């Protein structure tokens with residue numbers, strides 16, 4: 001790689017380095033200067049985890065050529081406080097609990113700092129606007145914005161600096177109190193190291209060849225050219241798995257790398273470990289795979305048709321899991337109903353989009369223990385599966401959970417740790433794999449797209465007499481968490497309502513779509529969307545208030561749940577009371593008031609994003625005019 | 630991933646032109662790099678290796694702006710954030726601050742150039758309709774026998790289609806010239822998959838000048854983006870409004886006229902629908918944003934505060 005020499009000032013210190021001609025400022029900071037508080041969340045300027053100041057202006061360092069740093073003054077999150085006390089912005093983030101997973105936080109702190117440097121009087125609208133280039137997936141932004149407003153007031157002298165350190169006095173219990181997160185200082189300063197921020201001596205970089213086809217037989221993989229490239233330390237395929245291949249949260253149907261055939265676009269086919277990222281990518285491009293295309297399944301209904309292509313030999317009917325629930329007698333229940341409602345509901349695939357793309361490191365230690373660091377949401381299970389895959393006793397496999405930069409269920413699947421471990425064993429060197437955002441999107445599990453066919457019988461006074469609930473979910477190419485998700489969807493299917501007669505069936509089937517897996521609510525969301533929509537439609541149909549129909553049917557102490565569990569307590573009545581009060585709900589049938597409703601758009605309602613706070617002629621204009629004079 | 634054999638950072642235009650003239654086939658000019666980097670990623674161009682990258686951001690001649698013959702000459706290094714922070718640009722290009730505020734985010738705007746936006750020639754670029762409404766032209770420089778030669782091309786002629794422009798081998802864009810529209814009200818409408826930090830599905834730029842009382846339209850400029858392969862100036866709607874009284878009916882007539890015209894060229898029903906609302910909203914907002922009008926507005930606010 002051709003190099004170039006650069007000198008610049010970083011966090012007040014002169015720096016001179018030789019970097020690759022193509023390096024980005026982000027690479028210079030992270031790889032050459034070890035300033036890993038600056039993260040790479042997308043590499044395309046969208047997410048803001050890489051924000052740094054260059055000559056006083058905040059920019060996204062993933063889109064800035066390193067060559068442009070020549071002579072520049074650069075300030076990163078590490079430079080804000082230096083070795084001194086945290087800045088007011090950092091302290092305010094700590095105080096309000098603005099950092100959760102923490103991966104967006106260095107960038108957020110930088111954006112907040114830039115905002116208050118540009119306009120120390122920025123109001124909430126302007127703060128939102130100026131921080132619009134930074135994405136967070138944990139907080140919903142409320143606590144972040146709260147922090148920036150506190151910091152602004154302290155910096156402007158309107159609030160005493162002591163508010164930043166002040167905490168509510170703790171009463172008898174932690175419950176119901178704001179408690180400081182002990183990891184917040186590490187996050188607001190950028191000091192916390194996630195897997196992609198770790199570096200080991202002599203470490204190799206891994207890149208993965210992924211399938212361009214949704215369903216194809218692998219006829220031949222030719223790795224000779226890749227293996228011959230200087231700097232390539234190993235190329236691995238399914239043939240290199242030493243033990244019993246297969247992982248999954250419930251059924252171990254997924255090979256570490258495609259074995260014999262690929263089942264979805266983006267499935268790992270081979271992996272390369274090389275001296276550097278560029279070599280690894282070039283080697284991946286040099287691997288030749290011959291595929292024989294197979295007919296694919298893209299709709300879960302098609303997967304159940306007779307004669308449908310079979311995706312896994314062990315499941316000739318393409319069913320990953322069917323969970324049936326039966327309670328009472330639905331025929332009798334529907335016969336007793338005054339009205340019967342029937343509707344279908346569909347929900348789409350959803351990506352978790354955690355700010356931290358998958359990343360990991362593996363090495364074999366001095367005692368031959370294969371060690372993997374990764375932001376896994378399920379290390380113990382991963383350890384057990386990996387021991388089988390590697391053919392090692394459990395005491396020779398160690399999984400270390402690195403800080404998770406957002407998971408939401410998406411990091412429960414062991415989709416890359418196996419490749420890392422095998423490459424480390426083959427090379428006896430540490431190996432790192434950092435997914436690109438695009439790779440994370442194609443290779444990681446998604447929320448199950450689901451269809452629910454719903455039939456509900458009710459008496460005219462609002463009592464549910466029977467429910468028939470049939471869910472068909474697209475499990476995608478591998479089982480992952482489908483079984484658990486279907487179980488949870490069945491358990492929660494008809495919501496927190498006592499229904500004497502029900503028949504619930506949830507099914508996940510294999511298709512050649514991106515695998516579905518765990519995602520917050522674990523199947524509950526898809527079911528609740530259907531059930532709560534049914535409740536509102538039933539209220540409309542029967543002329544009842546939506547809260548009322550829920551109170552008529554809700555679980556109480558002594559209720560028998562869908563799975564025939566007798567409840568000794570229930571709190572839905574309190575939840576409904578609280579929700580009704582908080583929403584300032586106007587009692588009545590939902591459909592009859594329309595524009596007359598008075599309970600919409602109240603004080604705590606989020607307004608849609610409107611930009612232009614600083615165009616209206618606020619302080620920014622005044623500052624600009626001053627600057628011009 | 631973007632890699633290259635050589636990264637050049639020329640300090641003068643002459644140096645840049647010489648490098649560009651000699652650059653091996655496949656080399657690229659770089660301004661803000663906000664189009665180039667995302668382009669070299671999986672799902673788009675994939676890994677790209679360039680023989681040379683010629684970074685124009687260090688060239689003094691490509692910074693700043695000047696006036697001449699009623700036109701504003703913006704050097705090619707002008708970035709979107711300048712339209713928000715520079716009071717002279719805000720005053721003379723009244724639609725540009727509105728374009729800028731909806732364009733990417735503060736951090737991208739610090740480096741993304743108007744010239745790069747034009748040369749990149751995306752059919753959904755936010756800058757092109759506004760530049761077309763401002764009767765924009767682009768100046769292109771090249772080396773000929775060691776001399777810098779320049780030519781100027783109207784933006785409507787410059788953009789041929791998605792990613793295709795009139796720029797020739799060896800040329801570097803050096804300037805964008807625009808009408809000065811001091812006293813006009815400006816507005817920009819944009820719709821995308823989400824509100825903030827998003828690429829447009831369609832957009833619309835408007836400029837409006839009225840008589841001092843705000844009763845008649847003296848001049849109207851309207852242009853759409855995202856409804857065809859290039860930006861579309863709505864000359865008929867402009868003609869319909871010029872000299873008309875400022876009334877909702879006139880605005881609505883113009884909006885429907887514009888939609889009919891677009892309908893014949895755009896394949897997407899959705900975009901067709903959006904145009905009527907866009908043109909109407911853009912005109913209404915441009916009227917509301919007229920500078921004299923804004924002063925009156927401020928006054929009324931003050932009276933309210935005193936009351």
Ligand SMILES: Cc1cc2nc3c(=O)[nH]c(=O)nc-3n(C[C@H](O)[C@H](O)[C@H](O)COP(=O)(O)OP(=O)(O)OC[C@H]3O[C@@H](n4cnc5c(N)ncnc54)[C@H](O)[C@@H]3O)c2cc1C
Nearest residue numbers: 045658660661662663664665732733742745746754755802
């Ligand atoms: C997160 C994000 C959000 C974005 N949002 C928007 C948006 O809201 N609206 C929008 O319109 N665009 C948006 N973009 C696209 C991009 O920022 C703009 O098109 C920008 O104006 C490009 O300018 P640049 O200086 O970065 O161009 P570059 O990437 O440097 O160059 C773009 C092209 O122009 C050529 N070029 C650059 N300068 C010259 C020159 N002086 N002479 C000749 N050729 C030249 C380059 O070779 C290249 O082909 C966004 C991009 C990102 C990453």
